[in-house]
Amino acid sequence: MADKVLEVEALRAGYGPAEILFGVSLKLARGEVAALMGRNGAGKSTTLKAIMGLLPPRAGQVRFAGQEISGMPAFRIARLGLGYVPEDRRIFTDLTVAENLEVGRRAARGHAAWTPERLFEIFPNLAAMRGRRAAAMSGGEQQMLAIARTLMGNPDAVLLDEPSEGLAPVILELMAEAVLSMKREGIAVLLSEQNFDFAAAVADRAYVIERGEIRYDGSMAALEADPALRAQHLTL
Amino acid sequence: MSVEFSFLLVQALSGLASASSLFIIASGLTLVFGVTRIVNFAHGSFYMLGAYMAVTIVPWLLQIERSPTLFFAGVLISAAVVGVLGVAMEILLLRRIYKVPELFQLLATFGVVLMVQDAVLHIWGPLDIAGPRAPGLRHGVMILDQRFPAYELFLIAAGPVVLGLLWLLMHKTRFGILLRAATRDREMVGALGVNQALLFTGTLFLGAFLAGLGGALQIPRVSASAQMDLAIITEAFVVTVIGGMGSIGGAFLAALLIGQLQAFGVLIFPKITLVLVFLLMALVLVVKPWGLLGRPEAAPPSAMPEGIASPGRFCVFEKLLVALALLVAAMLPLFGDAYAVKVATEVLIFGLAAFSLNFLVGNGGIVSFGHAAYFGLGAYASGLLVTKLGMPMEPALIVAPLASGFFAALFGFFIVRLQGIYLAMLTLAFAQIAYAVCFQWVEVTGGDNGIVGVWPAPWAASRIVYHYLVLVVAVLGIIALRHVIYAPFGASLRAARDSAARAEAIGIDVRAHRWLGFTIAGAAAGLAGGLYAFSKGSIDPTLLGIPLSVDFLAMILLGGMQSVVGPVLGAAAFHSIKDVFMPLTDHWRFLLGASIIALVLIFPRGLGGAYASLRARFTGGAP
Numbered sequence: 062m063a064d065k066v067l068e069v070e071a072l073r074a075g076y077g078p079a080e081i082l083f084g085v086s087l088k089l090a091r092g093e094v095a096a097l098m099g100r101n102g103a104g105k106s107t108t109l110k111a112i113m114g115l116l117p118p119r120a121g122q123v124r125f126a127g128q129e130i131s132g133m134p135a136f137r138i139a140r141l142g143l144g145y146v147p148e149d150r151r152i153f154t155d156l157t158v159a160e161n162l163e164v165g166r167r168a169a170r171g172h173a174a175w176t177p178e179r180l181f182e183i184f185p186n187l188a189a190m191r192g193r194r195a196a197a198m199s200g201g202e203q204q205m206l207a208i209a210r211t212l213m214g215n216p217d218a219v220l221l222d223e224p225s226e227g228l229a230p231v232i233l234e235l236m237a238e239a240v241l242s243m244k245r246e247g248i249a250v251l252l253s254e255q256n257f258d259f260a261a262a263v264a265d266r267a268y269v270i271e272r273g274e275i276r277y278d279g280s281m282a283a284l285e286a287d288p289a290l291r292a293q294h295l296t297l
Numbered sequence: 298m299s300v301e302f303s304f305l306l307v308q309a310l311s312g313l314a315s316a317s318s319l320f321i322i323a324s325g326l327t328l329v330f331g332v333t334r335i336v337n338f339a340h341g342s343f344y345m346l347g348a349y350m351a352v353t354i355v356p357w358l359l360q361i362e363r364s365p366t367l368f369f370a371g372v373l374i375s376a377a378v379v380g381v382l383g384v385a386m387e388i389l390l391l392r393r394i395y396k397v398p399e400l401f402q403l404l405a406t407f408g409v410v411l412m413v414q415d416a417v418l419h420i421w422g423p424l425d426i427a428g429p430r431a432p433g434l435r436h437g438v439m440i441l442d443q444r445f446p447a448y449e450l451f452l453i454a455a456g457p458v459v460l461g462l463l464w465l466l467m468h469k470t471r472f473g474i475l476l477r478a479a480t481r482d483r484e485m486v487g488a489l490g491v492n493q494a495l496l497f498t499g500t501l502f503l504g505a506f507l508a509g510l511g512g513a514l515q516i517p518r519v520s521a522s523a524q525m526d527l528a529i530i531t532e533a534f535v536v537t538v539i540g541g542m543g544s545i546g547g548a549f550l551a552a553l554l555i556g557q558l559q560a561f562g563v564l565i566f567p568k569i570t571l572v573l574v575f576l577l578m579a580l581v582l583v584v585k586p587w588g589l590l591g592r593p594e595a596a597p598p599s600a601m602p603e604g605i606a607s608p609g610r611f612c613v614f615e616k617l618l619v620a621l622a623l624l625v626a627a628m629l630p631l632f633g634d635a636y637a638v639k640v641a642t643e644v645l646i647f648g649l650a651a652f653s654l655n656f657l658v659g660n661g662g663i664v665s666f667g668h669a670a671y672f673g674l675g676a677y678a679s680g681l682l683v684t685k686l687g688m689p690m691e692p693a694l695i696v697a698p699l700a701s702g703f704f705a706a707l708f709g710f711f712i713v714r715l716q717g718i719y720l721a722m723l724t725l726a727f728a729q730i731a732y733a734v735c736f737q738w739v740e741v742t743g744g745d746n747g748i749v750g751v752w753p754a755p756w757a758a759s760r761i762v763y764h765y766l767v768l769v770v771a772v773l774g775i776i777a778l779r780h781v782i783y784a785p786f787g788a789s790l791r792a793a794r795d796s797a798a799r800a801e802a803i804g805i806d807v808r809a810h811r812w813l814g815f816t817i818a819g820a821a822a823g824l825a826g827g828l829y830a831f832s833k834g835s836i837d838p839t840l841l842g843i844p845l846s847v848d849f850l851a852m853i854l855l856g857g858m859q860s861v862v863g864p865v866l867g868a869a870a871f872h873s874i875k876d877v878f879m880p881l882t883d884h885w886r887f888l889l890g891a892s893i894i895a896l897v898l899i900f901p902r903g904l905g906g907a908y909a910s911l912r913a914r915f916t917g918g919a920p
Contacts, residue, residue: 113488139490151485153478163471164478165489214490 065124066091066218066249067112067143072121072131074111081107083273084121087251089218089266094240094250096264096281098257104273105253106148109220112251113145114138126217142170144216148223148253150207154196158187161195161206165213172215172247180209183242186235201232208239212248219243221252225259237262261285303441308560310440314449316556317456318511322529323536323548324463325507331480331543332500335391336399336718338406341530342413343379343505347512348521349421350375352428355516365433376510383505387498393898395497399718400664404854405897407847410526411890417523419884428516448517455514459507460549467545476500480543527843531729535574538722539581541591550589571733575726579711582723586715604659604794608782608861619862626768630761639832642764644872645771646829648865651852652775653821658850659858660782661814662794663713666721667728668822668849670708673841674731675701675823676830677742680751685741690754690831694770697827698820704731705819706812713811725843732841747837751830767828774824775865781817782861790814848875851893855900 067089075081081104089095099105110116112123114135123131130138139145153161162177169175181188184205190198195206204224211219224236233256240263243250254260260267260281267284269277277284284290326340355371386409394402434451437444467473479486479496487493512525519525536555540547555574562573587593611619629641654668678700682688688696708727715723735742742748757763781787792800793807800807830836839845848871856867874892879885 115484115488134487135484136487136490136492139488145488147485147488151482153481153485155477155481156474160474160477163474164486164491167490210489 068124070122073119095266096260097253099270142217144211144219165210167214169215218249225256307443312556312560314452316552320552322511323533325504327537329504339409341526343508344512345525347509351513372513375513379509380502380506383501387501408890408893411886415887425520425522427520430517541588544590547590575730647868649771650825651864651868653818655853655864657818661790665724667724669845670728670731671701671819671822672826675826679827680836698824701823702820706816709815735838749835753831
């Protein structure tokens with residue numbers, strides 16, 4: 062299974078007495094972009110948090126690059142090369158753009174390291190703002206910074222939680238372009254998404270999650286071509 | 298009074314010197330809070346340890362050569378040793394309590410305070426130790442026509458230098474950038490691959506180092522003594538709260554303000570400098586609830602310990618238990634000796650006080666760190682009326698809750714506007730104001746010595762009769778408070794505790810409810826204090842002090858904050874244990890501190906909680 066960078070099997074997780082995930086299974090191949098789609102509250106963000114170790118999984122397995130990572134603290138998982146961009150961006154608003162990138166910096170494993178300069182090629186907007194405090198950025202700029210910050214850790218795969226949320230259409234295109242550049246760099250991306258068009262534009266593979274279970278698992282193209290299938294799962 | 302300019306200048310300079318010292322200490326406290334979200338009571342202990350280390354290490358170094366270099370090398374070594382102790386505290390204790398409610402964190406770090414106090418007495422003895430003066434800085438400098446110590450000038454410079462170095466550290470090093478990031482969002486820093494544990498350990502080193510440095514720098518000015526810790530920690534709290542918790546720049550501003558306020562306040566109101574400082578804090582918090590440069594907490598609700606859920610009724614077994622307890626209390630004078638009666642009387646009094654505190658904490662979600670103030674104010678009201686105005690005991694006992702209720706209403710007006718840790722800090726500040734007044738207003742309160750001769754009326758003079766009087770009054774007080782918990786008002790308080798916004802939305806005036814709740818609890822504590830004054834026959838400032846406030850908190854923690862009657866149980870257990878063990882050992886503080894820590898770590902739901910789990914297992918029902 063060397064081609065799979067991330068394998069999740071029968072993952073269960075929840076908050077307190079509330080069970081959110083009832084055995085989620087999914088796979089992410091190297092260099093592949095997969096979209097995890099579903100309604101509000103279906104368990105998209107919870108899945109990503111549980112993979113990342115931010116929410117302790119109650120059962121199931123998570124393997125990253127062949128290594129079992131469920132139960133590990135988030136920082137160890139990040140060090141193995143799994144990046145995470147949270148839903149609400151969570152950039153450090155007191156820090157400048159350059160300092161935000163510094164927090165994410167980790168030594169590269171093998172391949173060419175991401176540097177602020179390389180990242181500014183993908184996110185040209187950020188280049189002019191290096192010294193600006195992140196609090197003074199727009200939502201779209203913050204989203205780009207959040208992705209750039211995670212890339213500074215030189216990850217092999219990135220969990221991207223609702224990257225399109227609350228973005229203007231122009232920024233949305235930039236964001237889709239950014240995801241495709243990550244793919245070109247060989248980074249696998251698992252993104253959670255409610256915006257079907259955005260997901261369809263970037264993803265090779267699609268998962269649909271509903272009430273904590275995966276209901277569709279197949280190619281994005283097939284889902285895109287079949288309106289009936291889409292209506293069944295994604296009446297958003 | 299004609300005041301010369303040179304005099305004012307020197308006064309301002311000495312204010313700047315104190316401000317520098319205060320800033321160095323407070324910067325460590327605010328840094329540790331910013332990153333770990335823990336308000337570290339033991340920061341004052343680190344300061345004290347810094348001073349003790351320095352009076353040990355520096356003279357030894359000066360024997361080699363009396364040079365300024367060796368003096369300051371000794372100061373830095375002392376600070377570094379204290380930094381290492383901070384690391385030990387992080388690894389052994391703090392790491393286990395990052396996720397527990399703030400109240401428990403405060404209690405656990407206070408446990409460390411008690412342990413360090415005993416350790417210091419054990420190692421260095423009870424006598425104050427004077428330190429050497431700094432070689433090269435022993436002379437005076439003439440400023441206009443006034444002599445000003447050179448060392449004070451050095452201190453004035455030290456504060457801004459530390460501020461500058463901290464700024465460089467926080468902005469120009471990776472460690473500092475990570476610290477600032479962690480101050481905003483620890484979890485995210487972890488998700489980016491940073492090992493928080495190391496970051497926190499580093500923070501504690503830095504924080505404790507700064508406290509130790511502050512203490513070590515003091516040795517030419519003040520002797521090292523075992524009372525330094527609590528004195529400085531309240532001042533450091535005030536500085537960090539005024540400046541905004543977590544803000545180093547804010548701490549600097551606040552230290553400057555307080556330094557000048559003290560330097561000039563002492564000229565105008567020599568008796569009440571402490572009061573001025575706390576009034577400044579109250580004023581700032583009312584205008585800027587998060588301090589001068591602080592920002593609102595992201596998530597205050599996590600601060601709350603588990604409180605009273607829906608209060609249940611006693612089952613038959615529990616009714617029997619309560620009846621049995623009352624019977625023991627009533628029959629005790631028949632078979633117990635005078636000492637047992639005295640302890641039982643005190644248990645009843647502390648039971649009422651603890652119950653009133655849990656009415657606030659468990660039922661109202663208002664974590665008061667200064668509940669002893671209202672207990673002590675009640676005691677002082679009764680005691681002063683009886684000794685100074687010759688009032689009989691009975692009306693004096695009626696005035697006690699009224700006086701405490703009045704002050705609780707006055708202080709509470711400000712306190713209930715705040716949330717979480719800021720609220721706890723403000724309760725502490727007001728309690729320290731009350732303490733300072735009782736301590737400093739010697740003519741009326743007798744100062745440190747207090748007042749003796751507070752005896753009950755002749756008919757209640759015998760221990761046994763007084764025991765029955767306390768039994769009746771305390772039990773009635775507890776029943777009345779319990780009734781309030783069960784009444785709609787109590788339910789509204791719980792609603793406001795669980796979600797202030799939702800309670801507001803259904804028409805509950807949250808602030809008014811919390812204010813009234815605070816007043817009621819204060820009045821009940823005052824009644825207990827009045828009873829206590831007559832049982833002891835004397836009053837003194839310790840009745841309003843932080844240690845007693847912590848005792849009350851330990852009682853409700855032991856009894857279980859989620860239980861209605863648990864606090865009474867906790868008071869009985871705590872007071873009896875303290876009474877049995879205190880005479881047996883010289884190290885009761887150490888034991889008490891260790892027990893409080895153990896309680897927080899192992900038993901966070903208290904005895905009442907343990908019982909509730911047992912009961913739930915047997916009956917399947919909610920407690």
